[in-house]
Amino acid sequence: MEKRKGVLLDSNGMVRAGLNDLGLPDWDFAVASTVEAANKVLAGSHPLVGLVAFTSPQSWSPRELESLIARHDIEWIAILGRELLHNQSLAPMVLRSFHDFHTLPLDRDRLVMTLGHAHGKALICRSIVEQDDEIGRYGMTGRCPKMLQLYRQLDKIVTVDAPVLIGGESGTGKELVARAIHHHSERANGPFVAMNCGAIAPNLIQSELFGHERGAFTGAHQRKIGNVEAANEGVLFLDEIGDLPLDLQANLLRFVQEKTIVRVGSTERVRVNVRVIAATHRDLSRAVAEGQFREDLFYRLNVLHLGVPPLREREQDIALLATAIFKANQHQKSPQVKGFSSEAFRAMCGYPWPGNVRELINRVQRAMVMSESKLISAADLGLPSSDVDASGQTLDEVRSTVEREVIESSLSRYQNNVSAVARHLGVSRVTLYRMIDRLKIVL
Numbered sequence: 001m002e003k004r005k006g007v008l009l010d011s012n013g014m015v016r017a018g019l020n021d022l023g024l025p026d027w028d029f030a031v032a033s034t035v036e037a038a039n040k041v042l043a044g045s046h047p048l049v050g051l052v053a054f055t056s057p058q059s060w061s062p063r064e065l066e067s068l069i070a071r072h073d074i075e076w077i078a079i080l081g082r083e084l085l086h087n088q089s090l091a092p093m094v095l096r097s098f099h100d101f102h103t104l105p106l107d108r109d110r111l112v113m114t115l116g117h118a119h120g121k122a123l124i125c126r127s128i129v130e131q132d133d134e135i136g137r138y139g140m141t142g143r144c145p146k147m148l149q150l151y152r153q154l155d156k157i158v159t160v161d162a163p164v165l166i167g168g169e170s171g172t173g174k175e176l177v178a179r180a181i182h183h184h185s186e187r188a189n190g191p192f193v194a195m196n197c198g199a200i201a202p203n204l205i206q207s208e209l210f211g212h213e214r215g216a217f218t219g220a221h222q223r224k225i226g227n228v229e230a231a232n233e234g235v236l237f238l239d240e241i242g243d244l245p246l247d248l249q250a251n252l253l254r255f256v257q258e259k260t261i262v263r264v265g266s267t268e269r270v271r272v273n274v275r276v277i278a279a280t281h282r283d284l285s286r287a288v289a290e291g292q293f294r295e296d297l298f299y300r301l302n303v304l305h306l307g308v309p310p311l312r313e314r315e316q317d318i319a320l321l322a323t324a325i326f327k328a329n330q331h332q333k334s335p336q337v338k339g340f341s342s343e344a345f346r347a348m349c350g351y352p353w354p355g356n357v358r359e360l361i362n363r364v365q366r367a368m369v370m371s372e373s374k375l376i377s378a379a380d381l382g383l384p385s386s387d388v389d390a391s392g393q394t395l396d397e398v399r400s401t402v403e404r405e406v407i408e409s410s411l412s413r414y415q416n417n418v419s420a421v422a423r424h425l426g427v428s429r430v431t432l433y434r435m436i437d438r439l440k441i442v443l
């Protein structure tokens with residue numbers, strides 16, 4: 001049988017010697033005497049379990065150690081003298097950040113069991129992460145019907161070279177979609193140049209787009225290539241196209257039609273080969289009807305149209321997105337934070353998300369840093385808690401919701417000590433483990 005891999009952080013070799021004496025034939029521990037060395041081991045051989053030996057409360061810098069623990073998705077076990085268990089600075093950290101602890105002297109049977117449990121748990125976590133790669137396409141997270149439709153549209157759009165107009169509220173992922181089109185199209189090796197037409201002073205947009213010659217205007221000390229030329233052979237992404245002033249719309253139309261530009265202060269026409277992808281949160285056809293956007297430019301840009309749905313219409317993707325954001329930001333979370341409570345998931349699903357995915361990212365990132373519990377709550381996300389709403393749920397669903405809440409809060413209260421929780425809830429450990437499995441509660 002292939003040996004299970006672990007890392008042992010041990011500054012003076014004391015626990016290493018003890019482990020050797022125990023003889024654990026199923027385990028192969030790489031020993032690191034510093035946090036930096038442990039980081040290297042973890043990056044190279046991906047063990048699933050880490051042991052940290054504490055000979056005193058000051059064995060390791062808490063900041064360094066907590067950052068090591070937060071960075072790597074493995075289970076940690078603290079090994080320490082019984083007298084350190086009540087140390088005011090060490091004990092809270094051990095309870096918060098470690099899967100379990102083991103007191104010295106090492107007890108072979110107990111250690112084998114603890115290691116086995118930690119290894120099993122890490123394996124399950126890793127398999128969940130791997131399955132999650134299937135949660136979207138084109139670098140996007142989401143598999144609700146509206147996102148599946150978007151992927152099907154993208155499948156076609158990436159095979160052709162026509163202009164695209166992307167509509168959707170702010171923060172829905174329009175730029176992400178534009179980058180995906182570029183990345184999966186024949187222009188992938190060319191540049192992707194993004195420009196926000198709403199964020200540049202109107203008097204500068206002309207030169208930002210088309211560039212200028214030296215001396216073209218006060219302050220033009222040298223020739224500057226504009227974004228259109230910079231995107232040659234690639235994609236020019238024009239965000240907030242609805243904010244482009246009318247006079248510049250005429251210049252843009254000329255470039256889109258003729259595929260040439262003239263730098264400000266020059267008379268020379270320069271040929272360019274650029275695919276234009278424009279985006280707007282405004283209703284451009286309405287802007288056309290109101291005379292604020294040129295109709296001819298609208299038709300030139302709107303050859304292919306994509307609408308990115310607001311987050312409130314992707315309710316079944318919210319938990320997926322929140323979890324993906326959580327995983328992507330593991331390195332900057334508070335070490336004890338392990339995931340979301342079901343109350344938090346419910347609150348996220350009931351919230352209208354005016355700032356869409358961008359707002360979700362901000363709220364989750366903030367909660368990951370600020371939460372003081374193991375599971376992020378609705379309050380940590382700054383969202384109103386929606387109480388259990390039984391309407392529309394079957395009896396089984398309501399029961400599962402309640403069971404999950406009771407078990408999660410008891411686990412949190414007893415620091416994941418399954419025996420204590422089983423005693424508290426009046427069920428056997430086996431029954432409790434079965435319920436934990438069925439309800440997919442992460443320990």
Ligand SMILES: Nc1ncnc2c1ncn2[C@@H]1O[C@H](COP(=O)(O)OP(=O)(O)OP(=O)(O)O)[C@@H](O)[C@H]1O
Nearest residue numbers: 140141142169170171172173174175176281357358
């Ligand atoms: N489906 C998704 N999966 C993962 N991340 C997403 C998804 N949609 C959006 N995001 C992320 O949300 C953030 C906002 O997305 P993006 O900037 O593309 O939105 P936008 O619609 O262009 O916003 P704006 O109109 O304000 O420019 C980015 O960090 C982006 O990576």
